[in-house]
Amino acid sequence: MGILSITALSKKFNDSYAVKNMDYQFTPHQCIALIGPNGAGKTTTLRMIAGLLKPTSGNIIFEQNKNIDRRTLIGYLPQHPVFYPWMTGSEFLTYSGQLGGLSKSTSRKRCEELLDIVGIIDVKDKRISSYSGGMKQRLGIAQAMVHKPKLLMLDEPVSSLDPIGRREVLTLMEVLKKEMTILFSTHILSDADEISDELILLRNGEIIESGKIKELRQKYQTTKITLQFAERQTFYEEKIATLANVRNTLVEKDSIQVIANDITKARNEILQRAVQEDWPLLTFRLEQASLEEMFMKAVNHS
Amino acid sequence: MTTVLFKKELLENWRNKKWIWVPLVFILLAIMDPITNYYLPEILDAVGGIDGAVIELPDFSPADAIMMSVSQYSTLGVLVTVLLSMGAISSERKSGVLDLVLVKPVSYTKFVVTKWLSLLSLIWSSFIIGMLASWYYTVLLYGEIPFTMLLAVIFYYGLWLTFICTISIFYNTLTHSPGLVAFLTIGTTLVISLLTSLFGTRTAWSPANLSTHLQELLITGDVPSALIYSAIVSILLIILILFASIYSFKQVLHNRNE
Numbered sequence: 003m004g005i006l007s008i009t010a011l012s013k014k015f016n017d018s019y020a021v022k023n024m025d026y027q028f029t030p031h032q033c034i035a036l037i038g039p040n041g042a043g044k045t046t047t048l049r050m051i052a053g054l055l056k057p058t059s060g061n062i063i064f065e066q067n068k069n070i071d072r073r074t075l076i077g078y079l080p081q082h083p084v085f086y087p088w089m090t091g092s093e094f095l096t097y098s099g100q101l102g103g104l105s106k107s108t109s110r111k112r113c114e115e116l117l118d119i120v121g122i123i124d125v126k127d128k129r130i131s132s133y134s135g136g137m138k139q140r141l142g143i144a145q146a147m148v149h150k151p152k153l154l155m156l157d158e159p160v161s162s163l164d165p166i167g168r169r170e171v172l173t174l175m176e177v178l179k180k181e182m183t184i185l186f187s188t189h190i191l192s193d194a195d196e197i198s199d200e201l202i203l204l205r206n207g208e209i210i211e212s213g214k215i216k217e218l219r220q221k222y223q224t225t226k227i228t229l230q231f232a233e234r235q236t237f238y239e240e241k242i243a244t245l246a247n248v249r250n251t252l253v254e255k256d257s258i259q260v261i262a263n264d265i266t267k268a269r270n271e272i273l274q275r276a277v278q279e280d281w282p283l284l285t286f287r288l289e290q291a292s293l294e295e296m297f298m299k300a301v302n303h304s
Numbered sequence: 305m306t307t308v309l310f311k312k313e314l315l316e317n318w319r320n321k322k323w324i325w326v327p328l329v330f331i332l333l334a335i336m337d338p339i340t341n342y343y344l345p346e347i348l349d350a351v352g353g354i355d356g357a358v359i360e361l362p363d364f365s366p367a368d369a370i371m372m373s374v375s376q377y378s379t380l381g382v383l384v385t386v387l388l389s390m391g392a393i394s395s396e397r398k399s400g401v402l403d404l405v406l407v408k409p410v411s412y413t414k415f416v417v418t419k420w421l422s423l424l425s426l427i428w429s430s431f432i433i434g435m436l437a438s439w440y441y442t443v444l445l446y447g448e449i450p451f452t453m454l455l456a457v458i459f460y461y462g463l464w465l466t467f468i469c470t471i472s473i474f475y476n477t478l479t480h481s482p483g484l485v486a487f488l489t490i491g492t493t494l495v496i497s498l499l500t501s502l503f504g505t506r507t508a509w510s511p512a513n514l515s516t517h518l519q520e521l522l523i524t525g526d527v528p529s530a531l532i533y534s535a536i537v538s539i540l541l542i543i544l545i546l547f548a549s550i551y552s553f554k555q556v557l558h559n560r561n562e
Binding site for chain 1: 305309405407409557560561
């Protein structure tokens with residue numbers, strides 16, 4: 003049962019598609035990363051789901067219900083959140099909560115709670131015009147959560163933060179994941195790798211790959227073994243090249259890359275020979291595909 | 305929801321002191337001409353007079369004095385109104401804060417209507433205060449004029465100001481540049497006034513004729529039927545443009561690429 007399903011979603015600006023024919027089922031309580039280079043359609047997708055833009059075609063259905071205003075169930079943080087500079091942080095958050103359907107007193111209470119969680123409670127009565135970038139980002143996250151949404155959408159939540167702020171936001175997202183579904187966009191692959199359960203890879207407005215991170219890893223698993231020897235590298239390289247399950251070898255500066263037909267068999271073979279013949283082996287590494295390689299591979303595939 | 309949005313507008317206009325300077329500007333505009341015209345002989349004497357020249361100064365009636373205020377509003381008053389309203393929605397869209405409002409379950413219709421109402425409340429309050437000041441000095445310096453006349457002026461001329469505010473709100477929904485809103489609003493007002501004077505009696509019902517008909521009302525004391533027609537046409541146009549604003553707000557925002 004999906005929390006949100008998008009089908010054949012497209013958005014056309016003038017004559018070009020910003021998002022094209024996108025389908026996806028969102029599972030509850032997952033953290034989903036929307037990855038892609040700049041201009042891939044990440045922001046347009048998020049803005050359509052948030053209701054800020056109207057799709058040119060296609061459907062966005064929240065919890066199988068067409069008739070609800072899905073904005074009541076969605077929290078959204080734009081890439082560069084802007085507030086009313088003449089308001090104080092606590093005023094804005096209370097206002098935001100009231101717009102989200104809370105009564106004034108409930109909104110006030112919720113506001114105190116949230117300002118504490120995001121860590122700007124000590125500047126709550128200062129004008130937003132005096133806030134730093136990090137404080138605004140936190141206030142932005144707080145306003146997105148103020149009406150307890152089921153889906154939290156964050157557009158590049160950490161890319162404008164310093165390393166400490168970045169760490170704090172990632173930790174916060176880790177906690178929030180337990181209460182709601184999080185959909186966030188990023189072009190920093192390691193961030194996605196760190197906290198998300200699912201990935202959607204976008205290019206030119208289209209999904210080129212998507213699914214659970216674990217499954218994607220398997221799919222794009224590299225059949226590559228990296229070896230390092232203490233001496234006579236080329237000598238061993240020639241030996242390895244003759245092994246049955248090895249397809250190809252490549253000598254790099256101080257290591258040998260082995261491309262195998264069957265990674266498990268090749269691994270056993272090499273290790274057996276190494277023990278039998280007492281090879282001066284320094285490093286033996288099966289390369290896990292990093293997200294970056296996966297991304298490049300997916301991009302090249304399509 | 306409308307109350308929440310409206311209270312925010314009130315607070316904003318209080319914080320940026322609009323609730324202080326706009327009424328002051330409207331008072332100033334209203335009393336400037338009646339007072340300077342009254343004291344013109346003394347002013348001329350004080351600066352030394354003009355030797356030998358005999359200056360015939362017309363005798364102004366109370367109705368003339370009220371019309372002096374109205375004619376100030378027709379030029380500078382309209383300008384102030386346009387400058388005040390040019391950023392009502394467009395500046396929020398330009399800065400991006402509009403996104404944070406519209407991702408919440410806020411009705412687009414209520415949003416536009418609230419902006420319109422908040423602008424009108426400021427303009428009408430300032431205009432009424434200004435006209436009361438004008439009335440005070442008129443009675444003091446030029447003589448009695450019935451209070452009902454003043455109410456008629458406030459009502460009918462207020463319609464013209466409302467008409468301009470509504471045009472401005474309409475352009476606010478179209479573009480995110482406050483400067484362009486001001487330009488288009490002033491341009492539209494000028495074109496309407498020009499066409500109205502060009503076609504003369506055939507466009508007697510034009511909203512731009514409200515002040516012309518008002519003059520007739522002040523002189524004769526009777527409500528001319530053309531004034532009624534102008535008022536009805538104005539009200540209909542205001543409603544129409546307001547609906548158009550709501551429609552264009554949704555269309556433009558849902559399809560913008562920014």
